[in-house]
Amino acid sequence: VDIRWEAAHAAKYLVMGSTDGEAWFTLAAEVGREGWVATQCPEGSAARWVSVYCQERATPFGFSIWELRVFEDEAAAAHAKQQAEEKDAAEAAAKAAAVAAQQAQLARIE
Template identity: 40%
Template structure:
């Protein structure tokens, strides 16, 4: 279920669902693919250090304007949502230094991107970063 305001005719397709994903690190049974599998009972978990990321490949350049992050208890205190057309040059689309866990639905001016990345700068707990799900939407 989409939990942000939507208007009739809006494309509510989760562009990240089932797409190829990579991470800076992953714990043994909590690999990166679990963050885009549509199952809120599975999760990605990074190693226990700051500066970790999770990147999804949308397959082609698409319009991106909203990202939903469902945090497990190990959340990011500060993080950025970044976008890229080539996977090498990144632009910050949104950032915070006051993350408090739960589910964050972040919106920003729609941009063209093939890759979307959550870049965790500082952890909110002593554990790593952990996401039940990362969803990406056109608007």
């Protein structure tokens, strides 16, 4: 299970699963952080439905998940994690370039 958290992420949360949509069980207990977080569920875990139960806020703004991905096997999860890390790195580089351009423009004004 991969979760892409916004800044308003959970400090602690549970990844829950269900086979019937009524009875839920814990697949993993996690400590969150902003950005992509990959969660390994126990081998042999099976669920038709997956839920994220946020237990504790990391910020005063509640909880915000941008994207949730659930994978059937480790190979798919490893590939998705690599793609997510590459995407995060590209986004960070783009933000850094935008800040540098803005600072250069401000320096010209002064």
